[in-house]
Amino acid sequence: MNRHVIDCRRLLCPMPVIRVQNAVASLPDGSRVEAVCTDPGALNDIPAWSRINGHRLIETRTDDGEYIIVVEVVHGESP
Amino acid sequence: MSEQRKAVALISGGLDSLLAAHVIQAQGIHVEGINFFTGFCVEGHTHAIRKRDQKKEKRNNALHVAEQLGIKLHIVDIVEGYKQILTHPKHGYGANLNPCLDCKIFMVRKAHEWIRAKGFDFIITGEVIGQRPMSQRKETMPIVSGESGANDLLLRPLCAKNLPLTLPEREGWVDRDRLYDFSGRSRKPQMALAADLGIEDYAQPAGGCCFLTDERYAVKLTDLWRARGSKQYEMDDIMLLKVGRHLRPAGRYKVIIAREEGEGKFMQGYRRQYPHLETVSHGGPFALIDGVVDEADVELVARLVARYSQGRHADEVEMAFTDLAGQTRSLRVRPMRPEQIPQEWLI
Numbered sequence: 250m251n252r253h254v255i256d257c258r259r260l261l262c263p264m265p266v267i268r269v270q271n272a273v274a275s276l277p278d279g280s281r282v283e284a285v286c287t288d289p290g291a292l293n294d295i296p297a298w299s300r301i302n303g304h305r306l307i308e309t310r311t312d313d314g315e316y317i318i319v320v321e322v323v324h325g326e327s328p
Numbered sequence: 329m330s331e332q333r334k335a336v337a338l339i340s341g342g343l344d345s346l347l348a349a350h351v352i353q354a355q356g357i358h359v360e361g362i363n364f365f366t367g368f369c370v371e372g373h374t375h376a377i378r379k380r381d382q383k384k385e386k387r388n389n390a391l392h393v394a395e396q397l398g399i400k401l402h403i404v405d406i407v408e409g410y411k412q413i414l415t416h417p418k419h420g421y422g423a424n425l426n427p428c429l430d431c432k433i434f435m436v437r438k439a440h441e442w443i444r445a446k447g448f449d450f451i452i453t454g455e456v457i458g459q460r461p462m463s464q465r466k467e468t469m470p471i472v473s474g475e476s477g478a479n480d481l482l483l484r485p486l487c488a489k490n491l492p493l494t495l496p497e498r499e500g501w502v503d504r505d506r507l508y509d510f511s512g513r514s515r516k517p518q519m520a521l522a523a524d525l526g527i528e529d530y531a532q533p534a535g536g537c538c539f540l541t542d543e544r545y546a547v548k549l550t551d552l553w554r555a556r557g558s559k560q561y562e563m564d565d566i567m568l569l570k571v572g573r574h575l576r577p578a579g580r581y582k583v584i585i586a587r588e589e590g591e592g593k594f595m596q597g598y599r600r601q602y603p604h605l606e607t608v609s610h611g612g613p614f615a616l617i618d619g620v621v622d623e624a625d626v627e628l629v630a631r632l633v634a635r636y637s638q639g640r641h642a643d644e645v646e647m648a649f650t651d652l653a654g655q656t657r658s659l660r661v662r663p664m665r666p667e668q669i670p671q672e673w674l675i
């Protein structure tokens with residue numbers, strides 16, 4: 250499976266969300282994006298962004314002071 | 329069946345844009361949100377940085393509003409393009425360094441480009457006539473629609489009845505009778521409408537949607553521009569203006585001293601880009617130097633930072649200075665006394 254790691258360390262929200270959004274835009278359905286963040290706000294914001302835009306949140310975890318959020322791309326149909 | 333029309337709503341995260349989008353959605357229009365990131369947005373950055381604020385809920389209000397509305401949200405990074413707006417605003421600044429009118433025009437222009445690219449029909453904002461002294465006045469409404477190029481594709485549902493007809497109204501995509509005529513500074517009509525619609529959970533930003541309306545922040549940014557001899561800034565500059573105590577002992581450099589652990593941790597992320605100091609013999613704050621320093625300056629900065637360490641009353645404090653090349657050396661200094669620090673150093 251396509252897995253893309255996005256380094257969002259030191260970025261404050263909403264920059265991590267923007268990075269994930271921009272990466273997702275060019276990826277096909279089923280790809281996975283793994284955002285590595287240091288701003289704990291990303292733990293709320295990236296999942297909220299995924300819910301709103303119809304992508305699938307796979308997991309969130311904390312690893313040695315870093316927050317890792319994995320999202321699966323679902324573009325679906327535009328209205 | 330008639331084609332479903334599509335609108336993009338400028339979502340700031342506050343109540344007005346939430347209501348405006350809701351009102352249009354209720355008329356059967358497909359609404360998506362757009363939120364612009366200028367770099368100055370108040371999105372809990374200081375909460376994210378400061379340790380004592382870590383427990384506060386950190387959520388992005390624009391995302392929260394979009395979720396309440398059940399709409400998609402597109403966050404657009406306009407940091408680069410915004411520099412020109414902030415440094416040379418055609419319509420000037422508000423009470424501090426907030427170029428609100430130019431900012432609004434710029435955002436609506438970007439939204440207009442966006443709808444053309446995405447095939448949307450019109451733009452909505454939560455603007456209310458008279459709500460804000462600089463950017464939301466009767467005279468500024470046509471300036472925003474005209475100078476942005478959006479013209480009659482810009483609909484303000486909360487005060488549309490006080491404004492000329494827009495295309496969505498003329499074409500009957502939206503029913504003007506079900507729009508509003510709010511005006512003035514009062515927040516009561518919006519709060520009443522929110523209550524009517526059963527919306528209870530919303531952010532009430534005090535002052536404005538960004539740091540540029542903050543007096544302390546504006547003073548620090550003005551100082552940065554003066555010291556550099558021109559109005560320029562990078563993302564790192566505007567981030568660092570949000571943290572620490574800033575002191576300028578000389579025109580060519582300033583010192584940023586962490587006020588607490590969370591700030592220190594955040595500032596350490598910049599240690600490869602800035603010369604910095606740490607207290608070795610005692611507990612003490614992390615400090616960055618922004619600018620050019622010589623030997624004597626380093627000694628002075630070390631004494632200054634030592635003043636904020638736990639060794640402030642000691643005869644001697646050991647400090648470690650690291651230069652841009654990553655070379656660290658140790659200094660033993662006598663901490664400054666509070667009265668030795670001139671008031672004008674404090675930015």
Ligand code: SF4
Nearest residue numbers: 427428431536537538
């Ligand atoms: S407060 Fe800041 S973001 Fe809001 S309109 Fe004014 S300049 Fe723009």
